[in-house]
Amino acid sequence: MSPGTDLSEFLTESERGVAEWVFKNNKHAGATTNTLPSAKCLYMSIRGTGGALAVAAIVTKNREKPEAFEKNFMVAILDECGLALEKEMTVREKQAVEERAHQETLRANLLRAISHDLRTPLTSISGNANILMEGRGQLCQEKLQALYTAIYDDSMWLIDLVENLLSITRIEDDKLGLKTQPELLEEIFQEALQHLDRNASQHQISVELEDDLLMANVDARLLVQVVINIVNNAIKYTPEGSHITLSAHREGDQVEVEIADDGPGIDQDAKDRIFDMFYTADKKRGDSRRGLGLGLSLCKSIINAHGGTIQAVDNHPQGTIFRFTLGAVEETNHE
Known part of the structure; x- marks a missing residue:
């Protein structure tokens, strides 16, 4: 023929x-x-x-x-x-069996991690609420404020956990449903900064853009979540007064975003594993219940879903830079 x-x-x-x-x-x-x-x-x-x-x-x-x-x-x-x-x-067929086994292991690990990590903040909330109910009129203003703050922090942690879990579930079930469109990086950054951890005020957070009209093709809701997770991670692991800088610039047909801090940095072993689900770089923190290890894993999944890459590199002279790429919006000349 x-x-x-x-x-x-x-x-x-x-x-x-x-x-x-x-x-x-x-x-x-x-x-x-x-x-x-x-x-x-x-x-x-x-x-x-x-x-x-x-x-x-x-x-x-x-x-x-x-x-x-x-x-x-x-x-x-x-x-x-x-x-x-x-x-x-x-x-x-072997790959399908392995994938199903991986999914089952992931779900089992997730269930164990959640059941363990939910118990501590819920116990704290109920305990502090009980103190407030039984100690009316007997607690000084300083003690009351400490209890209110503890309840608020634990509640916000639970809200963030639920948001991350919902996103991870959508990703694992392949139902993320990206709705990308041209978005200003300036607006993404400013929206994320409105929803940071309460301790954000203890750090020097700034935005640096080479072009205020720099745009990328993204799902704004999900990218805001990425920025929040990374900045909150910097707030959590850097000392009070540290500088955290959000910046972005165009590289060919991509936009490169960097979130840098001048904290103690991350050792190489941690950098190799920091985007793995359930991994936390500092397991010795007193508030380790806040180290479930979902945030950065979720960030990687979202950036990969956008066709980009994400990595953690050293900042100089000290600190860490989280760098990820996004698809740039094609520039159009208007006469």
Whole structure:
């Protein structure tokens, strides 16, 4: 059959019916055979150990029956195709089993982590609320403020946890549903800064943009969540008074975003694992219940879903830079 040949006559419903019969019965049929001989092609099954895996359609010249050597040669080729297909199917089935096992392990780990990490803040909230109820009029203003603050902090931590869990669930179920459109990085940054940890006021947080009209194709809601998670991470792990800088610039067809701090930095082992789910770089913190290890893993999933990359690198002379890329909005010249 020469290139450019019209194949429409071989793609009719009747031809499809013959191919389906061959696949179902694992036998040859069609032209030059005694089964459905009116077909335009000779249909031969590609066999595996468990039955037909596919069907090959062979256009015969002048509907002549192939000689024994030709038929044996075709069968040999199709048998090799069957072995290759079966091998590929086995690999895919193994990958599917491994993926299901991974998902089950992930869900089990997530459930264990959540059940453990939820207990501490909930116990703290209920305990502090009980003190407030039983100690009315007996607590000084300083003690009352401490209790209110503790309840607020634990409540906000629970809200952030739920938001991250919902996003992770959508990602794992492939239901993230990105709704990208051109967005100003300035507006993304400012929106994120409105929803930071209460301790943000103890740090020097600034925004530096080479172009106030710099835009990227993003899902604004999800990118705001990325910025919040990374900045809150810097607030959590850097001392009071540290500088945290949000910046972005264009690099070809991408926008490179950096969130830098001048804190103690992250050692190399932690940088290699910091985006793994459930990993926390500092397990010795007194408030370790706030180290579930979902935030940065979620950031990586969101950035990857946008087609970008994310990494943690050293800041100089000290500190850490979280750097990620996004698709830039094509620049248009207006005259």
